[in-house]
Amino acid sequence: MLSLLKAILKTMRPKQWAKNIFLFPALIFDRQLENPLALLHTLGGFVLFCLLSSTVYIINDLADVEADRQHPVKRLRPIAAGQLPAPTARLVAALLLLLIFPLAHLLSPWFMAIALVYLLLNLVYSKWLKHYPVLDVVLLALFYVIRVAAGVALITVARFSPWLYIFTFFLALFLGTGKRRAELTLLAENANAHRRVLQGYNLAFIDQMITIVTTLAIITYSLYTFSAPNLPSNHAMMLTIPFVIYGIFRYLYLLQFKSSGGAPEEVIFSDRPLQITLLLTGLTVLAIFYLFPNIPQDCIPTPLTPCTP
Numbered sequence: 001m002l003s004l005l006k007a008i009l010k011t012m013r014p015k016q017w018a019k020n021i022f023l024f025p026a027l028i029f030d031r032q033l034e035n036p037l038a039l040l041h042t043l044g045g046f047v048l049f050c051l052l053s054s055t056v057y058i059i060n061d062l063a064d065v066e067a068d069r070q071h072p073v074k075r076l077r078p079i080a081a082g083q084l085p086a087p088t089a090r091l092v093a094a095l096l097l098l099l100i101f102p103l104a105h106l107l108s109p110w111f112m113a114i115a116l117v118y119l120l121l122n123l124v125y126s127k128w129l130k131h132y133p134v135l136d137v138v139l140l141a142l143f144y145v146i147r148v149a150a151g152v153a154l155i156t157v158a159r160f161s162p163w164l165y166i167f168t169f170f171l172a173l174f175l176g177t178g179k180r181r182a183e184l185t186l187l188a189e190n191a192n193a194h195r196r197v198l199q200g201y202n203l204a205f206i207d208q209m210i211t212i213v214t215t216l217a218i219i220t221y222s223l224y225t226f227s228a229p230n231l232p233s234n235h236a237m238m239l240t241i242p243f244v245i246y247g248i249f250r251y252l253y254l255l256q257f258k259s260s261g262g263a264p265e266e267v268i269f270s271d272r273p274l275q276i277t278l279l280l281t282g283l284t285v286l287a288i289f290y291l292f293p294n295i296p297q298d299c300i301p302t303p304l305t306p307c308t309p
Contacts, residue, residue: 007078008092011061012054015265020049022144022168023151030160031230031289038155044107045154048100049147052115055096056122058089063126072186110153118146133200137176137209144172161228163220170217174248175264177213178255181206185259214252218245236288243281250274 023046032038061068061079068080078084097119104112122143130136148168152160180201221244225237250273254260260267268274 004084004088007084008088011058011078011084011089013057014054015263015269016053016057017050018265018268019144020046020053020147022147023049023154025148025164025168026151026155026157026160028285028289029164029228029230030155030157032155033286033290035155041107041154042151044103045111045150048104048107049115049118049150051096052100052119055093055100056119056126058093058096059123060126062086062089062093108153111150114146114150114153118143118150121146131196133197136197137173137180140176140179141169141172145169159228159230161224161230163224163228167217167220167224170213170220171248173213174210174217174251177206177209178251179264181210181255182259210252210255214248217248232288232292236292237285239288240281240284243277243284247274247277247281250277 023042027033027038027042058079061077064074065080065086068074068077074080079086079089101112101115104115121139125136125139129139145165145168148165180198181203184198184201184203184206218241222238222241225231225241226235228237231237250271251264251267254267254271254274260271268278
């Protein structure tokens with residue numbers, strides 16, 4: 001029983017739950033982190049989305065079991081390795097769905113609707129759309145945007161900038177194209193046999209895509225820092241731009257020189273400079289929003305003439 005529970009937990013991919021932090025931008029960037037009800041709703045939504053994404057992973061592993069057995073890494077997944085019987089995996093997925101959607105409706109009907117769209121789009125993606133080059137990485141990026149929208153649906157948002165949706169899309173597109181590049185590098189000449197969509201990619205094409213989406217991600221985040229409606233009028237949020245640029249460049253370095261990037265969550269949990277960058281970015285954002293007053297743009301504080309909020 002213990003080994004079976006371990007196999008179920010491994011199939012649910014707890015490390016992948018880090019992706020669901022994209023439910024929190026609405027709470028943080030709308031300055032509602034100090035709102036207890038909004039915080040509880042977002043935490044509840046985060047837990048449900050973790051369970052929902054785990055359900056998707058179980059369904060995908062059931063559908064891709066034969067292909068996974070031919071993959072040098074995925075063959076170790078519990079279902080492909082025979083550690084988790086397929087009927088048990090189907091039962092776990094069904095029970096999770098019966099738990100998730102009633103609780104999601106209690107949090108917010110709109111949140112439940114977005115969660116349902118996320119599930120259905122994942123199923124269609126896994127069955128058909130993941131085999132189409134370019135469309136596959138665009139949809140992977142869209143899943144991150146859906147998470148942000150789910151976070152917005154959980155709370156009453158006052159001024160949430162659409163720039164954050166656009167930045168999230170390009171950042172996720174960067175991660176998705178990086179993942180395809182890592183797969184091409186890892187699988188080499190056998191890439192097409194393991195994932196059919198890789199027939200539509202080569203390193204030169206993917207590197208061009210990465211260059212474009214990296215540029216767009218940096219530009220859209222920079223535009224957000226001085227054009228969003230709820231930011232300090234002294235443009236203090238622009239202080240976070242160097243952290244974002246370094247984080248993207250660090251990931252790009254790991255992708256091209258360390259052959260990492262096939263699993264973004266593994267990179268985040270293993271690379272210390274990237275972890276420090278994410279921590280400093282988060283602390284800077286929190287300090288700008290919650291610790292320092294909103295100083296008017298035309299006011300320059302001095303010891304004798306302090307600015308008033």
